[in-house]
Amino acid sequence: QSAKAAAGFTPKLEDYQKVYNTVAELLDEAGDYDDGSYGPVLVRLAWHASGTYDKETNTGGSNYATMRFAPESLHAANNGLAIARGVLEPVKQKYPWISYGDLWTLAGVAAIQEASGPKIPWRAGRIDGFEKDVTPDGRLPDATQGADHLRNIFYRMGFNDQEIVALSGAHALGRCHTDRSGFEGPWTFSPVTFSNQYFALLWNEKWQWRKWNGPKQLEDKKTKSLMMLPTDYVLVTDKSFKKWTKAYADDESVFFKDFSAAFSRLLELGVPTTQWVTQTPWELKTLAEQEE
Ligand code: DDH
Known part of the structure; x- marks a missing residue:
């Protein structure tokens, strides 16, 4: 119909x-x-x-x-x-x-x-x-996995490395809930505003593994109030992903343009x-x- x-x-x-x-x-x-x-x-x-x-x-x-x-x-x-x-x-x-x-x-x-x-x-x-x-x-995607998994999932949809990174920037918004995914907390300080803060934080903050009973996730060393999933962190450790994370952290307008298209x-x-x-x-x- x-x-x-x-x-x-x-x-x-x-x-x-x-x-x-x-x-x-x-x-x-x-x-x-x-x-x-x-x-x-x-x-x-x-x-x-x-x-x-x-x-x-x-x-x-x-x-x-x-x-x-x-x-x-x-x-x-x-x-x-x-x-x-x-x-x-x-x-x-x-x-x-x-x-x-x-x-x-x-x-x-x-x-x-x-x-x-x-x-x-x-x-x-x-x-x-x-x-x-x-x-x-x-x-x-399964948040506990690494770069290979991310590529398998997103290449299957027809996206490339740059688009994987751009799309992940949606984590500027919202938070994880223990009763939904098991993970906990927001990625950014303003989870109801769409921005490039996710990339800026990924790039600029020091991230450490959180000590808790839940699934493996990272916390920012400074405030311990923010989180990153293992799959988020891959965007600053993988060589090919990393350059896009840096580009989007440096220039929000580039992120907005690429996110919108993807x-x-x-x-x-x-x-x-x-x-x-x-x-x-x-x-x-x-x-x-x-x-x-
Ligand atoms: Fe995500 N995401 N996402 N995500 N996502 C979660 C929440 C939100 C992964 C895992 C999780 C994208 C990519 C990935 C949003 C948008 C997008 C949660 C927490 C997990 C876990 C759920 C909960 O507990 O409530 C993983 C893994 C990936 C990946 O590997 C790339 C993408 C591409 C988008 C998008 O929109 C383009 C948003 C928004 C949220 C916040 C939801 C909320 O209720 O708040």
Whole structure:
């Protein structure tokens, strides 16, 4: 079913802008939840919905929104994402014509843009699939592993070393939760603002293994309030990754440009080109831009 058939009308950019605005307005309704915003967990939902893509078999990705179904919804990597899907459910009720894949990815775009991140070109056209389309477990990265694993996972999606590093910069946002992944704490001092702080901290701070009962993670020597996963730390130890980490630590505008391109592509993986409602992706406006 195309976007048009599902809606009974042909939704246009202005219709998707309305969905964007509704998502943008609910980000701050998080109250005591985490750091006061649903933004980070919505970005993680968009990423986990898309990062299942496998270029060899051309399966996975955001097209069918298969995380709605077990066992994908129960894959350990997706722990906690029921919260994000739940936050978006009233938005789906308000705009029943939008597909789940379009909604989840558009919400990720809204979360990044509203957190002062770069513009993320986005377009509509994903359709809802079925239980039979769920992807096998193990397609998303395992934080306990090293550089080879990162390359296996991201090359499978069609990304290169530079894009692996750029995409990892999303960890400027949000935090780890012991009851979801087992890890604990935020990567940066401002987990609701999209910035290059993750790279600056990785590059400039001294990191040491945390002594605790949980899984192996690093803490910053100075304040012991920040964390890095083993897979984050690889971005300053691996020779090829390292030069990009330095480049993004040095210049936020370079990071924003590369992140925007890679994240935009991530959200489109596996969607047949015939499904897109437009040839060129759109730029959705932020709430602030619409007030001007
Ligand atoms: Fe991530 N991520 N991620 N991540 N991620 C976690 C949280 C968040 C890995 C592991 C974890 C990306 C890459 C990787 C976000 C976005 C992105 C958590 C903590 C783990 C563990 C979950 C929890 O306990 O709540 C690993 C490993 C990788 C990798 O190897 C590269 C990418 C590419 C993105 C992206 O968006 C492009 C965000 C945002 C969060 C914060 C979620 C939250 O609730 O806060």
